Amino acid sequence: GENxxxxxxxxxxxxxxxxxxxxxxxxxxxxxxxxxxQELGKRPQLIIDIRSNVGEKKDQRIAVTLNKxxxxxxxxxxxxxxxxxxVYFCAAVKGGxxxxxxxxxxxxxxxxx
Amino acid sequence: xxGITQSPxxxxxxxxxxxxxxxxxxLNHDAMYWYRQDPGQxxxxxxxxxxxxxxQKGDIAEGYSVSRExxxxxxxxxxxxxxxPTAFYLCASSIVLSVYSNQPQHFGxxxxxxxx
Numbered sequence: 001g002e003n004x005x006x007x008x009x010x011x012x013x014x015x016x017x018x019x020x021x022x023x024x025x026x027x028x029x030x031x032x033x034x035x036x037x038q039e040l041g042k043r044p045q046l047i048i049d050i051r052s053n054v055g056e057k058k059d060q061r062i063a064v065t066l067n068k069x070x071x072x073x074x075x076x077x078x079x080x081x082x083x084x085x086x087v088y089f090c091a092a093v094k095g096g097x098x099x100x101x102x103x104x105x106x107x108x109x110x111x112x113x
Numbered sequence: 114x115x116g117i118t119q120s121p122x123x124x125x126x127x128x129x130x131x132x133x134x135x136x137x138x139x140l141n142h143d144a145m146y147w148y149r150q151d152p153g154q155x156x157x158x159x160x161x162x163x164x165x166x167x168x169q170k171g172d173i174a175e176g177y178s179v180s181r182e183x184x185x186x187x188x189x190x191x192x193x194x195x196x197x198p199t200a201f202y203l204c205a206s207s208i209v210l211s212v213y214s215n216q217p218q219h220f221g222x223x224x225x226x227x228x229x
Contacts (some may be wrong), residue, residue, distance in 0.1 A: 006155070022207065032215040033176045043203065043220040044156070051214075089155055098144030098209045101172050101218060103155035 002027040004092050006104025015111050019080055021107045023090035025070040030092040033073050034101070035064060038087045047088075048075070077109075085111045116140040117221035119204050124226045126191065126198060134189045134224045136204030143209040145187035146218060149173060150201040159202075163209060164186055191226065201225050 003026040013019045025033075031052035036044035050057045050064045050073065057064050066073040077084055087108050091101040118134045119208040136145065144163045148156040158171030176195025181187055191198045205218040
């Protein structure tokens, strides 16, 4: 089955700096890669996703890149703000239809004021 | 999301007891999922259902059971066979547009299960 590795487990950055979280996946058939943000005790919320037919996607301060050859994808957050502090999860799934996601173990992002 | 309701928010189980977690959605989504989250871990898939009266095992289905009698409901039973049930349980749902394209999954607020 699919295996998703996520690094780093903890990331501390100064407010205003950029943060990058990286994930690798094992199944070359995977073709959908969402990212979720989870605040303490709350539900995961989808922040951005990418499909295997594109290499990059942006949404304001958030971007995701995908390298299918190397089987890795990354989340980039620019101009970090205190409200970006949370745990971020990457996930992968192979199409199609409605299979369950395989998640990484999460990155605790800490924004230092 | 407001359209996915999990209850109860907190649940306590005695040894040897089965408990059922509720998940209801009013988003008209075809697919529903159950995940388990342990501290410091990512979410792990327990069961999922793409259509009424059909469901598939996920990566950690042992000790759990589900049913999907209605499109909007996907209850999860944690049986006494699950030896380490203490965890945060999350239900999710998604639309199904085609067999070739996965759609975003949206989560409920979760149920926190503890052993007495």
